[in-house]
Amino acid sequence: MSDPVVLVSNASMPGHAASIRDLFDGAEDIKIAVAFLKRRGADFIVPILGKQLRAGANVEVFVGTDFFHTDPCALEELLTLKQRHTACMIRVADRAPATFHPKIFAARAGATCRSLIGSANMTGGALDKNEELSLCVTHALDDTIGKSIEATFERYRKWSRLQELDPLLLQQYSSDHAIDKRERDKYEKARDAALPAGIDLRVISDWHRLYLANPKAMSDLAARRRSRAKALRLQRAIAALSDGPTTQRAKAQLRDGLGDLMGSSGGAHLWGSANIPRQGSKALEHEKEMIRFFELARSMSHRPAQEGYDAIRRAGDLIPGVGLNMATEMLCTFAPTRYAIYNGNTVGALRALGIETARYAQFHAIGPARYAQICETIRALGTRIGTTDLSEADAFLNWIYFEVKAGRLQAKRA
Template sequence: MIISNANGESHAGAIKSIIDGADEIVIAVAFLKRGGADHLAPMLEERLAVGATVELFVGTDFFLTEPAALKRLLEVKKRYSSCSVMIADRAPATFHPKVYCSRRGENWRSLVGSANLTKGALQSNEEISLVIDHANDDAVTTALNKTFDRYRAWKRFQTLDPLLLQQYTSQHGIDKRERERYEKARDKALPDGFDLRVILDWHQRYLADPATSTAQADRRRKRTQALRVQQSIAALASHTVDAAARKVAKDGLGDLMGSAGGRHLWGSGSIHRQGSKALEHPAKVIRLFALARDASQRPPREGYAEIRRAAESIPGVGLNMATEILCTFAPTQYAVYNGNTVGALGALGIASPQYAQFHAIGPGSYERLCETIQALAGRIGAADLSEADAFLNWIYWKRKAENNA
């Protein structure tokens, strides 16, 4: 029979059916809490009072077992000599079984599954376990008894007594204090909106914004124009870079960035602040665009690595410009990454490198960022990473306006 706490049969009820009328009871669990001990102890005492034997093997890994629960079992053990409670030392290999066995004469019944001895596991958690009836000479019985014999002989186990309980209580207290300190720091450090379903909330707001439809159409139009400009700059590499070629490169880059009266074809708003320095190096810009045209046909890790090397020597060309170039050439593979991206991902609860600069974003990091934004695009139904960038840029500015309001 399958027990799941959701089909009308709780683990609490199943364990009671195993213990009732038993002559021998053996239980091995990874974690024991007070709610589980309070549920179990009266049933064990009832059987111990009529001569049954009881063995419990309890884990202490991660300090999830509660001292109060061990104290409850120790009280039972003190009253009945036929009750054995063995405690597993913590170790690199976690003690993790959840097994409840009993024998009535020659017949056995066992529950094996996911439920520890906690109130939640016995009644409300989503658990799944199997109840098995097996005979004394059954292969299942033999295998279980071999396992229990191994536990009995295992030096990892110690008998529960007041000294062991006090030692564990002290260690548990230290762990609890440090865990609470860590959890407080963790919760403070985690970005807002850790639940990724917040993406859908932002996206609904994005679609409801009256300006979104117009902005999307404008971005698509500019992206098409930007691609033509980038291709024209890249094509100059196959000819002598004379004065005319240099002018085409400078004019084209100005159109992309929006500097010196250009058309501002790229989506990034402030790229011209540093990027304008590149206007003084048209020959290097031509080579960069030609390299990016070819590199964009390779996977992001490889293509970005090549462009990063070439771009680092050109004044004014940073991560923002480099990824704009790559995204324009291959918007289904390459993501734009800049400060707006950092802020928007943070609003969605996604940690990302905080410095949108070459020194902070290596090829592996950029590849993972592209995968992240590709997954985001899939969640919102964006056609490519350029559309995902438009969504992230909208989040950044919307959040900034709300914070300044």
């Protein structure tokens, strides 16, 4: 490495292992500070350090133990090296709220210093497999970077958090590490069992191709577009009834319109959610409140999702028969680019994608902030597949729900 600054990556030669070996070859003074030390890292570095120590070099190594990521057996290798060479100093950082996280390999040969500073710890993966980036800098001992590096290591030498490695410290850390591993294994087993069955999200594009090639899905999508246009006209007409008295004619218009939206009593079923009529018919007993509710949804359709949903949720919760399905169908019809439909099929489809949310589509289960997050999530799905609005994305989610339920799509992690 003749250049004063060289970018080191494991994706090109020389990688980190070769760079470190070259860095320390012939060095008279070696300093290392890493957050984590694994067994493969120790197996790699200890012979290199031993060679330089036998040639008369001084070696200082500072190792972190946060999160118990450092292997006790790796520290044991360093302790053995230290016990064989008086010019070798090994210090270990106590665990603390602020992580000991440096990654620097510094070497001096005569008046020339070279330092490798970047992302690589002393682990097998960091040496040759991980995506790591470091700068290997050639500098002088007394230039700006040389002085800064020396000042950093001098601070490490005096820092009470860093203790000299000895058999007592090693045994204490080994015991704590064993306890952590035992408890971590329990936690990871429970965590893996609790995680939803997600997928590699890149599969969505493949699923979308299947969706586009499905004649029934495309027929349903075309029907949804037609129904949505009719539903919008009906909703606007019902909302406009709030401008006048709630006459018998207005009540009849509400009943007929809401029946067509929900699909109750032979209505046209312009909203897609299938379960609305089961509870929604109770809302017909509260004509005045429902007319105001439609007008509120129309006025809130221009507001951000969190704000609009909050207002509609508060009002809808006071009207028997009004639920999350109905409210979000109404909002999505008024503003399909801003509001997402949320019902049981949405829950099932999101879970198939590995996104955990409330199991039941109810007002009390989905708060305003969470609903706004769901809208953004569904919008992101729509962006991936090129839909024009959240209603079109909902159609795709609906298809996913039924395909997964029927076993035609496998919702498994890649």
